[in-house]
Amino acid sequence: MRNINMAMLLFLPVMLVYGCKKMILVESPKNQLTTDKVFADSTSASAAILGVYTNFESQFEPNYSTYLSLYTDETGYVGNDVANNEYYNSSLTSANRVNQNTWSVLYGIVYQCNDIIAQLKSNAVLSRSLNTQLTGEAKFLRAFAYFYLVNLYGEVPLLLETNVLVTSKASRQTEALLYNQMIKDLLAAKEGLRSSYMGAGKVRANKLVASALLSRIYLYQKSWALAEKEADAIIESNLYTPLEVPANVFKASSKETILQLWNQNGFISNSSSIPSAGNIPQYKITTDLYNAFEVGDLRKSSWIGAANVVTGGVSKSYNYGTKYKNKTANTSSPEYLVVLRIAEQFLIRAEAHAMLGNIKGAVDDINVIRKRAGLSPLSDFLNIQECLSSIAKERRVELFTENGHRFFDLKRSGQLNTIMGNYKPGWQNGMSSLLPVPQDEITYNRNLIQNPGY
Missing domain, CATH: 1.25.40.390 (Serine Threonine Protein Phosphatase 5, Tetratricopeptide repeat)
Structure with missing residues (x-):
């Protein structure tokens, strides 16, 4: 480097x-x-x-x-x-x-x-x-x-x-x-x-990096055929497969990374929130997310840690995210922040396949992700609704705590207000789907209008 x-x-x-x-x-x-x-x-x-x-x-x-x-x-x-x-x-x-x-x-x-x-x-x-x-x-x-x-x-x-x-x-x-x-x-x-990456690592955009963001945007726009085409080009390049075992996905050397953000010390700053022994994690994995994983899912055991904390003689376990392992500088086995990776492309292509009527193709892509997770394959005989539900579930447990995927997925599927309204007492259906425009910006620019409800 x-x-x-x-x-x-x-x-x-x-x-x-x-x-x-x-x-x-x-x-x-x-x-x-x-x-x-x-x-x-x-x-x-x-x-x-x-x-x-x-x-x-x-x-x-x-x-x-x-x-x-x-x-x-x-x-x-x-x-x-x-x-x-x-x-x-x-x-x-x-x-x-x-x-x-x-x-x-x-x-x-x-x-x-x-x-x-x-x-x-x-x-x-x-x-x-x-x-x-x-x-x-x-x-x-x-x-x-x-x-x-x-x-x-x-x-x-x-x-x-x-x-x-x-x-x-x-x-x-x-x-x-x-x-x-x-x-x-x-x-x-x-x-x-360029078709190839500039310099060492995958830290600068090339043609397939642009395709990866394009496939996501086409998916959000419901341009299924275009999303399928972009994801297919990335997957069929064979540059990012086979998928890594879960423990290696977020290492700088991970084969499945499409784009990562380089840092000098080989660890991301958010890893400092990984709790020391005996301390309660500052950011806890929710029970809902923890229970969304199937029994035997290797992602659960590799990407979620447990902190056992004794308070007043009573021991309680708290779960926290461990996708990134390095808590301090590590240049021998560095980790860089991953913003685009091939697992998402399989799930994008699976959703596009399903919406275009290719249920078998969708299931095949889902099963690539499930195989890496140590789970049994799904049947080829799913209907489209079962298929889309399976994709949504895989996106939740595969992409959790990454890049706001959960928030965006719930919004684009029309489930945000229902799921979050039931989960959080303070959720406001008329406003919480968007963040507020910062007040300072409105003060400086009178042509800006605040989002509804704020």
């Missing part, structure tokens, strides 16, 4: 240009390293795009996944932090600091990508191949940021430039328009990105 380390060292001055500022109101940097120097050679230009990945890893994730798991029925919370409890009770206020950070970081990433795309468009110094690759990465990352923005907040401003006179007054756009832009960006990214 020496090449990435060097790039990150070079990225430090670039942070002066692309440091996060409050969005949507973002001014051009003053008295700092100018963008013409940032893009004056291949090393500094590559460092600029690496900075966007870094912002995803260090500022957006993994905290985002932690809070979205709290927001649904995946984890509980032990503590008295106000912002955490608002997520746990699914009762966010528009002043919630974590929610403000989520919005600001995502729009900060959009700003970075817009600036990189604009600078590369007029750049005559870099080689055409590198310019095309970096532009493709920026468009992929912009689409990735908008995917989260739309699914968290619904209609949001669509920003494709860095002019503060425009961004400070931007109004919300329809989800259809936003998804169209994501798809446009990803199709362009597929055209420009």
Whole structure:
């Protein structure tokens, strides 16, 4: 990973240009390293795009996944932090600091990508191949940021430039328009990105990385044939199979990883919440999630730990997530944050198969996941509703605490209010399916409208 380390060292001055500022109101940097120097050679230009990945890893994730798991029925919370409890009770206020950070970081990433795309468009110094690759990465990352923005907040401003006179007054756009832009960006990214990964590891986007996000977006848009096509291309490439045993899925060397976010120390910051012996986990796996696993499921034994805590002479067991094992720095067997992996693609293709009437194909894909988990295969004679229920169950136990999948899956299937309304007393059917637009953003931009109920 020496090449990435060097790039990150070079990225430090670039942070002066692309440091996060409050969005949507973002001014051009003053008295700092100018963008013409940032893009004056291949090393500094590559460092600029690496900075966007870094912002995803260090500022957006993994905290985002932690809070979205709290927001649904995946984890509980032990503590008295106000912002955490608002997520746990699914009762966010528009002043919630974590929610403000989520919005600001995502729009900060959009700003970075817009600036990189604009600078590369007029750049005559870099080689055409590198310019095309970096532009493709920026468009992929912009689409990735908008995917989260739309699914968290619904209609949001669509920003494709860095002019503060425009961004400070931007109004919300329809989800259809936003998804169209994501798809446009990803199709362009597929055209420009290389087929192979750049550098060591799977830490930068290539063509199949763009396809992986495209397949997810097509699935959410109910474009079943297109979702099937993208997932099929990834699976049939044979680059990410066979699936790893559960204990190896989240290692940096995992074969099934499509995209992971590199970090210098080989452990993700969220792993610090793994409890020490005798302590209650801060984030507990809920009983509902724990009971969703079948007997003998290897994912349950590998990805969920148990803490036995003695209080007043009485021992009680608490479950917590252990998908990532490293709690401290580990460069000999590092773990990087996984954001796209092949198991999701099998489940995307299974759902697309089912919706297109190919029940056998769907069951075959489900059984690839079940085989890895040490479970018996499903019958080929499922009807479509049984098949979709099986896919939903597999998505729950395969993708738990990852990237907000549970929240998004319940929303797109129309089950969110029913399931969460029964699970959480404070759940509000008219508002809880979207997070509030941070109050600061509405204060700075009068064209922004708050989500209903907040």
